[in-house]
Amino acid sequence: MSDDAKPLERWREDFPVRWDADHYLTRRELAKFLTLGSALLTGATGALALASRMAARTEWPATRVPAAASLLPGTSVLFRYPTDADPCILIKTGGGELKAYSQVCTHLSCAVRYEAGADTIECPCHRGFFAVNDGRPVAGPPTRALPRVRLETRGDGVYATGMEV
């Protein structure tokens, strides 16, 4: 006697989904899914290793920093290096020393600024602070130092000649 000929059992009203029509995750499928995830993670880590090969730059352009010569002690000026998409900050310390760093905060990429009163580089987004001497983080959420721009004084001004990351 087929199921269709029998009257509907009472319990079928309470459990209307047929077991054989339902799709449940088997342990074998879960194991295969995890192994696929493992393969994807391996691919992603390998892609990062490849990206490092492309990111490592060996030649840096020499770019003149405008207004560097006329900078007063305790002030700063913004410039772009090595490309127009890379904002940087040039600082003349109270002692007259020139220091330049990437303006992109290493925490969450906000624009940092020079605070002459505290003689420190501040990120206003999350109150991160960097030392002016070497760009290392001294307070707040940033954990990596600001990339430093190498400077060279030539006859016609100050030039940015590379970056130390």
Next chain:
Amino acid sequence: MQTRQQGSVLFAGVLVLIATLVIIQLWLLTAALEALLAHTYEILVPAALASLVLFVMNALLLGYVVSFDRKVRLADSSRSG
């Protein structure tokens, strides 16, 4: 004689092991990303190699468990058949 119950326990254990290795791979990925952002490229290739080793371990574990499961099913069907 390999029983269905032994297979069930083995499968559960291997699933836990595979999940643990995947979590380690996740950690390797985040560490590699942090290193890339910090421009410290020395650890990236070793991290990728370590992740590859873990994936091979996962694949071997999966292969072992699937073959064990197949043997148990064959033994069951030959006993009942």
